[in-house]
Amino acid sequence: MLYSTTCSYAIRALARLAVIRPEGYVRITELCEGTDLPSHFLAKIFRDLVGAGLLTSAKGRGGGFALAKRPNEIRLYDIVDAVDGIKAYSQCVVGLAKCDATQPCPQHDQFLPVRKEIIAYLESTTLDQMSEALAKKMEILALAEPTNDLPIVNE
């Protein structure tokens, strides 16, 4: 997979946050309701995202986590960088330390276009696009199972 499990949780949670309340505070428990997101673990991940400047937080009644920027200003790239570190994506595909044009690894040249495609994807995808797609999905699920008030979207 492209991201770590932790990073997947972060992406899904942020997309959900943008859907539920793009501008206000959302509690962790509210965010995880009806999903398989592990709330305690997500709390830990969100601490880091606060530190990375992607989220702001407020304690006490009415508090929770809120996006630090507008959804269209948060790129997938920023989330991945905050959680996994983008450095991993620029390293040699076969894990060699010394790998450049003069000392190429067996895949160096071949892999360039793939890496470019991945980085372009991470840079061009923003949270508002993701939340829009997620909202559409939740809508479809709600129609498919009209008896459920809160569709389980993430299993």
Next chain:
Amino acid sequence: MLYSTTCSYAIRALARLAVIRPEGYVRITELCEGTDLPSHFLAKIFRDLVGAGLLTSAKGRGGGFALAKRPNEIRLYDIVDAVDGIKAYSQCVVGLAKCDATQPCPQHDQFLPVRKEIIAYLESTTLDQMSEALAKKMEILALAEPTNDLPIVNE
């Protein structure tokens, strides 16, 4: 990174094997000489590659591991599939079980071209290309450090 550490070892070792002796048996110790490949661990990995039909093995004097097919018939795809399992590449990028055209994850459509690029890369790259690139690299290193008989290529 695109592959697991284990898979990187497999790729590097197979490329090396194809350079050293494309058709005969090579001992693990010989294969790891002058590299940072962990020989005991590689022995374990090679067992699996024998099971996957990429390598054949022979015990005793004169034995070792040899490619089960010609280098141009072994694709990067086959190696990755044998070690990491290609299934991981076809799964949803954010790790959702239910993710298809009707129930897309927030990244489903956007990620398609990236996935295609990765798969195309894995399918089009073969061991002979990789060994050729590696041989070229070893040559460059040998010229750069003419005092060394066995250049360390993989640190």
Next chain:
DNA sequence: GGATAAATGGAGTAGTGAGTCTATTATCGC
């Protein structure tokens, strides 16, 4: 100011991937 509600911090646990080590088995040369 007391009760409640939320994040925060950090210790602790579990499972997995990476790597080591040793004993066993098969093969070859003599």
Next chain:
DNA sequence: GCGATAATAGACTCACTACTCCATTTATCC
């Protein structure tokens, strides 16, 4: 057949990622 050689098998350790839990801190409401 015997000794050397090399893969095979599996138990074991280590580190790291994923995840839990609880005590603490901070804020809000009454």
